Amino acid sequence: MASNHLTGVGSESKQLATWYFTFAAIIFGAQLVFGVVAAIQYVMPGFLFEIVDFSVARMIHINALVVWMVFAMFGAVYWLLPDETGIETVGIKIGKLLFWVFAAAIVVVVLVYLLVQVGPATESTIWLIHEGREYIEAPRWADFGIVVVALGFVFNLFATGMKGKQTGIITVLMADMLAFAGLYLAGMFFTDNISVDQFWWWWVIHLWVEATWEVYVGSLAAYGLITMIGAHRKTVEMWLWIEVAMLFGSGILGLGHHYFWIGTPEYWWEIGALFSALEPLPLVAMFIHVLYDWGKTQGAETEKGNPASVIKNKPAFTWFVLNAFGNFLGAGIWGFFHTLPQVNLYTHGTQFTSAHGHLAFFGAYATILIGMMYLAVQGTNGIKVLKSTKSSLAATWMITGGVMGMGIALTIAGYVQVLVSRAQMGATWAGYFDGQSGMWFSQAMDWRLFMGVITLIGFVFLAKDLLSIGKATHHER
Amino acid sequence: MAKRSVWSDNRFWQRSAAWVTGFASILLIWLTFDTSAQISMGTDADLQNGVTKRVPAPTVINYKITYEMDTTRGHEVPVIGEKEMFFGRDDWSEEEAAELLHLGKLGSQAKNCMNCHTLLGNGAYYAPDLTKAWLDPAWGPEGSLQSMTGKNTKEEAMAEFLQHPSQYPTHARMMPDLGITADEAQGLVAFLKHMSSIDTNGFPRNFGKIKGAVHGK
Numbered sequence: 001m002a003s004n005h006l007t008g009v010g011s012e013s014k015q016l017a018t019w020y021f022t023f024a025a026i027i028f029g030a031q032l033v034f035g036v037v038a039a040i041q042y043v044m045p046g047f048l049f050e051i052v053d054f055s056v057a058r059m060i061h062i063n064a065l066v067v068w069m070v071f072a073m074f075g076a077v078y079w080l081l082p083d084e085t086g087i088e089t090v091g092i093k094i095g096k097l098l099f100w101v102f103a104a105a106i107v108v109v110v111l112v113y114l115l116v117q118v119g120p121a122t123e124s125t126i127w128l129i130h131e132g133r134e135y136i137e138a139p140r141w142a143d144f145g146i147v148v149v150a151l152g153f154v155f156n157l158f159a160t161g162m163k164g165k166q167t168g169i170i171t172v173l174m175a176d177m178l179a180f181a182g183l184y185l186a187g188m189f190f191t192d193n194i195s196v197d198q199f200w201w202w203w204v205i206h207l208w209v210e211a212t213w214e215v216y217v218g219s220l221a222a223y224g225l226i227t228m229i230g231a232h233r234k235t236v237e238m239w240l241w242i243e244v245a246m247l248f249g250s251g252i253l254g255l256g257h258h259y260f261w262i263g264t265p266e267y268w269w270e271i272g273a274l275f276s277a278l279e280p281l282p283l284v285a286m287f288i289h290v291l292y293d294w295g296k297t298q299g300a301e302t303e304k305g306n307p308a309s310v311i312k313n314k315p316a317f318t319w320f321v322l323n324a325f326g327n328f329l330g331a332g333i334w335g336f337f338h339t340l341p342q343v344n345l346y347t348h349g350t351q352f353t354s355a356h357g358h359l360a361f362f363g364a365y366a367t368i369l370i371g372m373m374y375l376a377v378q379g380t381n382g383i384k385v386l387k388s389t390k391s392s393l394a395a396t397w398m399i400t401g402g403v404m405g406m407g408i409a410l411t412i413a414g415y416v417q418v419l420v421s422r423a424q425m426g427a428t429w430a431g432y433f434d435g436q437s438g439m440w441f442s443q444a445m446d447w448r449l450f451m452g453v454i455t456l457i458g459f460v461f462l463a464k465d466l467l468s469i470g471k472a473t474h475h476e477r
Numbered sequence: 478m479a480k481r482s483v484w485s486d487n488r489f490w491q492r493s494a495a496w497v498t499g500f501a502s503i504l505l506i507w508l509t510f511d512t513s514a515q516i517s518m519g520t521d522a523d524l525q526n527g528v529t530k531r532v533p534a535p536t537v538i539n540y541k542i543t544y545e546m547d548t549t550r551g552h553e554v555p556v557i558g559e560k561e562m563f564f565g566r567d568d569w570s571e572e573e574a575a576e577l578l579h580l581g582k583l584g585s586q587a588k589n590c591m592n593c594h595t596l597l598g599n600g601a602y603y604a605p606d607l608t609k610a611w612l613d614p615a616w617g618p619e620g621s622l623q624s625m626t627g628k629n630t631k632e633e634a635m636a637e638f639l640q641h642p643s644q645y646p647t648h649a650r651m652m653p654d655l656g657i658t659a660d661e662a663q664g665l666v667a668f669l670k671h672m673s674s675i676d677t678n679g680f681p682r683n684f685g686k687i688k689g690a691v692h693g694k
Contacts, residue, residue, distance in 0.1 A: 038603075041603070041650075042603070045648075045649045045650040045651065046649075049651065049653060050643070050653045050654060053593075053653045054592070054593055054601070054603045055589045055590075055592035055593045055601070055603075055653075056589075056592075058592045058593070058601050058603070059589060059592045117589075118587060118588050118589055118655050118656065119587050120587060120656075120658070120661070121580055121581075121583040121584030121587045121588070121661045121664060121665075122583065122587070123583070125583070125586075125587040126583070126586060126587065129587070130586075130589065131586055132585065132586030132587060132588070132589045132590065132591055132592075133586060133591065134591050134592065134599065134600055134601070137589075137592075168487065168491070171491075190583075190586075191582075192518075192535075192575070192578050192579050192582045193516070193517070193518050193532055194582065194585075194596065194597065194668075194672060194675070195516040195531070195532050195597070195675060196513070196516055196517070196532075197582075198596075198597055198599060199509075199512065199513075199516065234487065237487055238485065238486075238487045238490055241487060241490035241491045241493070241494045242490050242493075242494075244494040244498070245490065245493050245494040245497045245498070248494070248497060248498040248501055249497040249498070249501055252498070252501035252502055252504075252505055253501050253504060253505060255505065258599075259512070260678060260680070261597060261598050261608075261677045261678055261679075261680030262597045262598075262599070262677065263516050263531050263532050263597065263675045263676060263677055264512050264515070264516055264531075265511070265512060265515050265516075265531070266550075266678055267508075268512075269678070271508070345679065345680060345681075345682055346682065348598040348680060349595040349598035349599065349600070349602065349606050350602060351602050353602070354602055417602075422681065422682070426681070426682070426683035426684050426685055426686050427606060427609075427681035427682070427683070427684050428605070428613050428614065428615060428684065428685050429605045429610070429613050429615050429622065429647075430615055430621075432604075432605035432606070433605075433647070433648050436648075436650070437648075
């Protein structure tokens with residue numbers, strides 16, 4: 001069973017994983033399309049005005065982001081469960097049913113976003129249309145659906161983990177996914193007090209993306225290293241535990257860097273600054289870990305007189321390495337740029353945040369989840385060594401280059417805002433528009449649109465590649 | 478034979494991870510209790526007795542709010558001053574003010590403000606930050622936004638703009654018509670006024686204090 005990852009055929013859990021990956025890829029495409037719409041609106045404000053306004057395009061852009069990642073994350077767990085535990089996933093029937101419930105709910109939610117858009121200032125809008133809270137806009141009815149689906153998923157994970165072999169990776173995932181699902185509850189209430197609102201809202205957003213999701217990525221990277229290059233489990237899992245300690249040790253209280261200016265007390269300045277400044281450390285560790293294990297495994301093979309590459313899935317491994325570096329760069333470096341309160345006083349709420357958001361979500365999560373999709377293609381087609389195609393390379397270069405380009409353009413735009421709107425003009429309405437009309441700002445927005453389109457074209461190559469690479473003849477079968 | 482070091486022992490690191498996570502979580506929960514107490518909404522009595530709350534009572538709409546440098550804290554803080562008319566009244570009762578704020582906060586979510594604007598600096602970056610919008614000189618007596626709407630008070634000008642935003646374009650990038658009713662607009666303005674009275678530790682710095690150094694304006 002240990003090498004079962006090469007033959008996903010016949011495992012119901014892996015079949016379910018491919019459903020999750022497929023739906024995730026479709027939503028990923030939607031995310032990029034609406035991202036381009038929003039980017040066009042920065043350059044041509046009249047584009048789709050009062051038809052699909054920026055607020056609608058952007059809501060779908062960031063909601064689709066969260067949803068496709070959650071789908072791919074669930075899928076990745078269903079993919080690795082049989083390999084890790086050595087048994088078929090428990091409760092797979094429920095898993096399949098919940099997949100359809102989840103997918104149908106998402107389709108309804110997105111259609112309502114697009115067709116209804118806004119409602120009157122009543123509770124029923126919050127329940128039926130959207131909650132108007134960035135990232136977790138999903139209406140309350142869908143919140144309950146999401147909780148049910150997440151609980152079903154966590155149940156399957158726990159039941160399988162306890163019945164089969166409970167490896168270190170599975171243990172970490174069990175604890176992590178329970179926290180991941182539980183934290184969603186912190187975002188499911190309405191209050192008139194906007195400070196209280198944003199306090200708990202960050203519990204969901206921050207403790208997801210800067211704590212539980214990062215630990216999840218650590219587990220996936222560990223699984224990938226074992227399956228793709230044959231790294232030693234003992235070493236990989238020891239690193240995983242060290243990463244968990246570092247990630248949670250810095251990330252949980254790093255939450256404080258969102259509490260500088262929302263009405264919360266001053267002591268969050270010190271707590272937030274200290275712990276969030278430590279957040280890049282585990283990301284450096286994860287990057288070194290991936291490269292070190294790769295070099296070590298390859299070196300050991302070469303020593304044995306076997307110079308062939310140890311990598312059993314070239315495109316997937318490429319995305320895993322991009323993840324290790326992108327996580328460090330996008331989440332670590334770009335996050336650290338503006339995490340100290342002295343700096344954040346001026347950068348908070350500018351395109352700086354947006355630059356960090358693009359680079360971090362891509363570097364830390366999109367990359368590794370795309371890598372998992374390639375692992376699934378390899379498994380379902382029973383391929384021993386999966387090699388890249390021209391499309392794999394085009395997709396990798398265009399998506400990575402496009403997102404990097406957007407990140408740099410948005411960073412420049414952020415600088416203009418910080419200097420003009422904030423430092424010079426004191427953040428008023430007039431100051432805001434003085435910054436927006438600056439030449440550097442508008443050129444940055446042109447570049448962002450161009451790079452966004454490159455990313456979207458890269459996605460087309462990616463989709464084509466995921467659908468066709470399994471049939472290519474140059475792999476070792 | 479030398480004993481194996483604890484530093485390469487998975488159990489050691491597993492336990493370390495559990496302890497670190499547990500300790501950080503407990504600290505966070507403890508701080509959450511402290512913060513929650515500090516950011517709970519004040520009462521009308523607090524306002525009348527001059528008790529400063531980080532998030533004042535909804536009846537703060539009956540008072541004049543300014544944003545002034547606090548030399549002890551080294552940054553600006555909202556200062557609640559004399560009584561001030563708000564939509565022609567300065568005697569909004571606790572229930573009325575709370576109801577108005579409730580309508581406004583609901584409206585801010587229902588109209589999806591946060592996916593163009595930032596509120597307390599969080600949201601999207603397509604439109605100005607609303608944290609201290611109530612204190613923006615442009616909405617004041619000689620401000621361009623107030624005169625644009627032809628209204629005589631800040632709150633009426635803001636409410637008029639919110640109901641017909643695309644009639645008052647300030648830039649090529651306009652606010653779309655979101656079907657905001659007169660009542661909802663009143664609630665939203667109350668919500669904005671209340672938000673401007675929240676103690677945000679000096680964010681945004683220098684708000685409304687700089688007349689402008691760009692293009693010699």
